[in-house]
Amino acid sequence: MKILIVGSGGREHALAWKAAQSALASEVLVAPGNAGTARETKVRNCPVEATDITALIGLARRERVDLTIVGPEAPLVAGIVDRFTEEGLACLGPTAAAARLEGSKSFAKAFLSRHGIPTARHETFTDVAAVTRYLKDHPGAHVVKADGLASGKGVVVAEDAAAALAAATSMLNGEFGEAGRRIVIEERLMGVEASFIVLADGQDYVAFPTSEDHKRRDDGDLGPNTGGMGAFSPASAVDAALEGQIRREIIEPTLRGLRADGHHYRGFLYAGLMLTADGPKVLEYNCRFGDPETQPIMMRLRSDLVALAHAAVRGELAGATLEIDPQPALCVVLAARGYPAAPRSGDAIIGLDAADPKTKVFHAGTCETGGQVRSCGGRVLGVTGLGTTLEEARAHVYRRLGTIALEGGIYRNDIGRRPYGARS
Numbered sequence: 536m537k538i539l540i541v542g543s544g545g546r547e548h549a550l551a552w553k554a555a556q557s558a559l560a561s562e563v564l565v566a567p568g569n570a571g572t573a574r575e576t577k578v579r580n581c582p583v584e585a586t587d588i589t590a591l592i593g594l595a596r597r598e599r600v601d602l603t604i605v606g607p608e609a610p611l612v613a614g615i616v617d618r619f620t621e622e623g624l625a626c627l628g629p630t631a632a633a634a635r636l637e638g639s640k641s642f643a644k645a646f647l648s649r650h651g652i653p654t655a656r657h658e659t660f661t662d663v664a665a666v667t668r669y670l671k672d673h674p675g676a677h678v679v680k681a682d683g684l685a686s687g688k689g690v691v692v693a694e695d696a697a698a699a700l701a702a703a704t705s706m707l708n709g710e711f712g713e714a715g716r717r718i719v720i721e722e723r724l725m726g727v728e729a730s731f732i733v734l735a736d737g738q739d740y741v742a743f744p745t746s747e748d749h750k751r752r753d754d755g756d757l758g759p760n761t762g763g764m765g766a767f768s769p770a771s772a773v774d775a776a777l778e779g780q781i782r783r784e785i786i787e788p789t790l791r792g793l794r795a796d797g798h799h800y801r802g803f804l805y806a807g808l809m810l811t812a813d814g815p816k817v818l819e820y821n822c823r824f825g826d827p828e829t830q831p832i833m834m835r836l837r838s839d840l841v842a843l844a845h846a847a848v849r850g851e852l853a854g855a856t857l858e859i860d861p862q863p864a865l866c867v868v869l870a871a872r873g874y875p876a877a878p879r880s881g882d883a884i885i886g887l888d889a890a891d892p893k894t895k896v897f898h899a900g901t902c903e904t905g906g907q908v909r910s911c912g913g914r915v916l917g918v919t920g921l922g923t924t925l926e927e928a929r930a931h932v933y934r935r936l937g938t939i940a941l942e943g944g945i946y947r948n949d950i951g952r953r954p955y956g957a958r959s
């Protein structure tokens with residue numbers, strides 16, 4: 536089969552790398568891909584942007600692609616699956632209507648309430664006066680969220696009402712353009728976060744191993760929210776009993792709720808969870824795989840990704856199980872200077888070619904010009920490794936990172952060491 540992966544980040548490199556290992560895959564195309572996907576065996580980059588759905592359809596036809604797997608949310612929310620399906624092309628992901636679970640926070644919150652799925656209490660607003668009135672009656676900490684897509688940056692955890700009002704005012708006044716003209720303000724939940732990602736086929740699903748992301752830019756979970764600075768799998772706080780509870784109380788009601796609302800959800804579904812004293816609660820849904828969670832999860836996945844994706848798109852996942860490497864995996868993101876606000880591009884990356892069987896360097900924002908790999912995005916690399924323990928995986932990853940040079944590059948030193956200090 537010829538596979539097309541849509542996207543250019545670390546997630547797409549990990550998906551392409553894993554898909555290329557499948558005996559079912561004759562070739563893996565990536566549109567547009569990055570300097571890392573360009574170097575993988577059996578993988579070829581195609582210069583088509585991930586959001587240019589018409590050009591992607593042309594590419595899939597021309598290359599006689601058998602199955603397209605979509606990495607990022609933007610094309611899903613824009614209806615890539617609907618358009619491919621109309622053209623008779625197999626494309627794994629939810630329809631635009633179902634992808635609103637990620638594309639609109641207020642839609643997701645209404646869905647959660649309607650189907651009785653645990654989540655933070657919330658209100659939706661479109662004007663500053665109503666926010667001001669609400670915050671007078673609700674002092675204390677809040678989380679303010681732009682309704683639409685903002686690359687993981689449209690969420691502010693506000694310690695008090697004044698900070699919540701400032702964030703809400705800025706969003707409603709256009710900080711994130713149309714994405715912030717409507718906002719959600721919700722109660723702040725306390726606990727440990729976990730990412731729970733499944734692959735659904737409209738009826739059945741398989742669950743990938745749990746993972747845990749580090750969204751803040753700086754050590755100790757400080758600094759601005761980012762797309763994710765590192766992740767590891769399995770999550771620190773999810774044992775088998777809690778995993779069962781997450782499936783029963785969150786994943787299965789979500790898939791049932793989607794079906795009840797007329798959506799036969801096919802594709803990856805990501806529940807971002809807060810594990811609170813009252814049980815797991817949904818912080819957000821994503822209609823795709825996580826980035827950087829994909830990188831450690833793909834390193835642990837022994838099952839054939841292409842076979843799974845093919846079964847999911849055809850509604851044939853019933854009875855499928857996953858084979859997972861019992862070893863933990865960990866990924867640390869190397870980001871460009873200035874990330875997330877204003878990442879600098881064009882810096883040379885040195886040390887990529889060293890052979891190291893213990894780690895895999897997944898590329899994200901990288902481009903190759905004249906034989907030199909350079910940064911061309913916020914998150915540049917995701918160095919990922921397996922180990923017999925999480926500490927061993929960490930040691931491999933940080934050792935490898937120490938051999939890579941990117942001027943001004945930043946990475947966190949404490950990925951996999953939560954709660955900070957307790958395990959150091």
Ligand code: AMP
Nearest residue numbers: 655678690721722723724750807818819
């Ligand atoms: P989201 O994009 O909605 O997942 O939010 C990004 C990050 O903001 C989450 O991973 C959490 O770290 C934090 N966050 C979001 N909602 C809440 C909440 N209700 N309580 C505490 N933290 C939150």
Ligand code: GLY
Nearest residue numbers: 762763825826827
């Ligand atoms: N790492 C979080 C996300 O993919 O949304």
